[in-house]
């Protein structure tokens with residue numbers, strides 16, 4: 432077990448809290464001890480100590496729940512509880528999650544396993560867990576009020592079913608769902624195939640994470656729970672760049688990345704430098720005839736996609752949501768477009784009155800990533816993270832796939848920034864700049880009028896950056 436794992440066995444005294452549900456006599460026996468993770472680090476793969484073998488996944492800034500084997504049944508214990516999640520260094524959020532973290536631990540089982548999950552509710556309100564995508568008895572589906580009574584605070588329920596089909600799944604509450612998912616309650620579930628599967632290839636690396644979003648005001652610690660679309664913190668597994676771990680692989684590795692979307696909008700996920708195929712959805716593996724190469728795949732709300740590619744180009748390759756405002760951090764929505772506006776005079780006057788005054792975005796917004804504007808405590812910088820060449824100007828759903836020849840098989844350690852071979856980095860041109868030829872000899876800054884046409888009144892259009900009121904992300 433990786434030494435980065437820091438398991439505390441905090442919640443010991445809940446035996447006897449078994450509540451209303453009585454699934455079987457076995458289920459009424461002592462509960463397995465819940466395992467709690469207090470750090471947001473990426474834990475190494477958890478090789479299965481019992482049960483059938485499989486190639487474990489690695490959860491970005493997360494971990495896999497250990498289990499107890501009891502009479503041939505894999506028993507897990509999830510504790511729904513308030514947690515403190517470090518979203519990035521210097522930025523903590525008060526969320527709800529499972530076993531010390533949001534998202535909760537990844538559950539890994541094998542096709543055909545009988546699984547029993549004890550769910551203890553330590554939240555101030557009722558909850559339930561829905562096992563998204565699973566084939567199971569209706570009464571185990573976890574929809575509060577529809578298929579079971581909700582789990583009241585202090586109570587423990589038992590879910591039990593056979594993991595019937597291999598694939599990529601999620602779990603989340605189905606009781607006060609909008610609030611509880613806005614607070615971070617969710618987790619990943621992987622059912623590995625029990626043997627060779629015609630549509631599931633063996634891979635060298637298998638990463639998983641969830642897309643989620645929060646509305647946390649600068650300086651606040653707790654997400655706003657009534658937000659429907661206007662979220663401002665865009666996360667992989669409740670982490671924002673530069674807090675998101677890189678995916679470190681060996682040159683030549685076959686890599687699988689499984690992504691589930693439990694935010695309230697779609698995310699076109701984009702990989703640099705390689706083409707991938709979508710090999711599975713929450714419905715299972717895709718038929719080979721449906722797979723084509725692409726570099727971006729859109730993941731709608733409530734969907735999962737698993738992508739696969741051969742990591743055969745060395746370097747630090749960006750992997751991010753292609754909605755550009757989803758790779759940025761908490762920002763006010765009322766920043767006007769100031770590009771091209773010279774307000775030095777005004778700024779000077781204001782700064783005599785307000786010493787810290789800064790004008791936002793006079794030359795674009797790139798300056799804002801590095802500027803020393805005072806921020807409230809516990810606020811994510813809007814665009815943070817430094818690379819080997821300077822600021823990355825990314826603050827949300829962004830990470831890298833680091834492909835290295837020197838990476839050992841099975842080694843997930845961060846190799847640091849890529850050292851580019853000499854002569855392979857874009858460089859500044861040092862020669863003289865010729866005047867660009869412009870149609871009709873129009874002066875720079877003016878739109879050329881149609882060739883030959885009499886000079887009509889020029890129409891100038893200015894592009895306005897989306898400011899307030901972009902409610903439909």
Ligand SMILES: [Cu+2]
Pocket residue numbers: 665697698699752753754757828
């Ligand atoms: Cu996005």
